[in-house]
Amino acid sequence: MKKTIWITGAGSGIGEALALAYNHTEHTIILSGRNKTQLESVSKNILNPYILPIDVTQENQITKAVATIKSTFGNVDILINNAGVSQRATVSETTNDVGRNLMEVNFFGSVHLTKAILPMMKKANKGSIVAISSAAGKFGFPLRSYYSASKHALHGFYESLSLELKDTQIHTMLVCPGRIRTDISKNALTGSGKSHNQMDQGQLNGIPVEKCASKIIQGISSKKAELYIGGNEILLIYIKRYFPFLFRLIAKRVNPK
Ligand SMILES: NC(=O)c1ccc[n+]([C@@H]2O[C@H](COP(=O)([O-])OP(=O)(O)OC[C@H]3O[C@@H](n4cnc5c(N)ncnc54)[C@H](OP(=O)(O)O)[C@@H]3O)[C@@H](O)[C@H]2O)c1
Structure with missing residues (x-):
């Protein structure tokens, strides 16, 4: 069935893999992110791409982008709030400005975009809204304080939101990836806001990004509420839930890089 799919952070990593996995003559894939050149490069491999560069921290850009989508497509069937940035610094090393920036991108960016698209989805009484969280959205982890928060x-x-939408056909899903092999550690912020610029060992050992994208797409199709994707690190989510004391013992020993 023909779908309009909007992916933020579509110029790299999980967002790019999702765009490629959804690529089909029937679908229109709206590619968003800040770097237009990267979006254009991804769009070359997409049959029906629509490039819509935005910085999700800028509310005026979100408002403009949603108005463009409304006039061009009328609605979106799937919104994937994937744009995000990680952190590689202790609490003490991270300036308040960098901490606030991590909240702006990862939390308010996703939330503001969702709020802006909701009226269209409510009117059509259908759609899926996906928020890419993290295993670090289920437990704290060293060097990830603001990211995890x-x-x-x-x-x-x-x-x-999902409880408020209980009487509608709008589906929401939280995705918690563990370690996925992307450039996220390179793009992560140090305490002063510079790029960490290193491919961490944990990232390198992560599962392939295509596998992650395919599981997210399956989760959307089967209208899952929450999805955990990764290797053994996903066990920590369950250990934290059922044996919090054991979680602390293990997490202290895991290399955060
Ligand atoms: N890889 C993992 O192991 C892992 C684990 C758990 C969760 N995640 C989550 O998965 C998502 C995708 O990460 P990834 O692994 O694919 O890393 P990535 O390759 O660094 O992708 C992050 C994307 O977000 C975009 N972005 C960053 N700031 C933005 C902003 N202000 N406005 C719009 N777009 C912005 C970036 O594009 P521009 O720079 O062009 O804007 C980039 O395409 C993130 O939310 C991340 O937290 C990843």
Whole structure:
């Protein structure tokens, strides 16, 4: 069935893999992110791409983008709030400005975009809204304080939203990837806001990004509420839930890089 799919952070990593996995003559894939050149490069492999560069931290850009989508497509069937940035610094090393920026991108960026698209979805009484959280949205982790907090915040927001939407046909899903092999650690922010610029060992050992995209697409099709994707690190979510003491013992020993 013909679908209009809007993916943020579509110029790289999980967003790019989702765009390629959804690529089909019937679908229109709206590619968003800040770097237009990267979006154009991804769009070359997409049959029906629509490039819509935005910075999700800028509310005026979100408003403009949603108006463009409304006039061009009328609605979107699937919104995937995937844009995000990680952190590689201790609490003490991270300036307040960098911490606030992590919240702006990972939490408010996702939330503001969702709020802006909701009226269209409510009018059509259909659609899927996906928030890419993280395993770090289920437990804290060294060098990820603000990142983990921003992802935990997504859970409070989207769980509340899904309950508010109980009498509609609008589906919401939170995705918690563990370690997926992308450039996320290179793009992660240090305490002063510079790029960490290193491919961490944990990232390198992560599962292939195509596998992650395929599981997200299956989750959307089967209208899952929450999805965990990754390797053994996903066990930590269950250990934290059922044996919090054991979680602390294990997490202290895991290399955060
Ligand atoms: N890889 C993992 O192991 C992993 C694990 C858990 C969760 N995740 C989550 O998965 C999502 C995708 O990450 P990834 O692994 O694919 O890393 P990535 O390759 O670094 O992708 C992040 C994307 O977000 C975009 N972005 C960053 N800031 C933005 C902003 N202000 N406005 C719009 N777009 C912005 C970036 O594009 P521009 O720079 O062009 O804007 C980039 O395409 C993130 O939410 C991340 O937290 C990843």
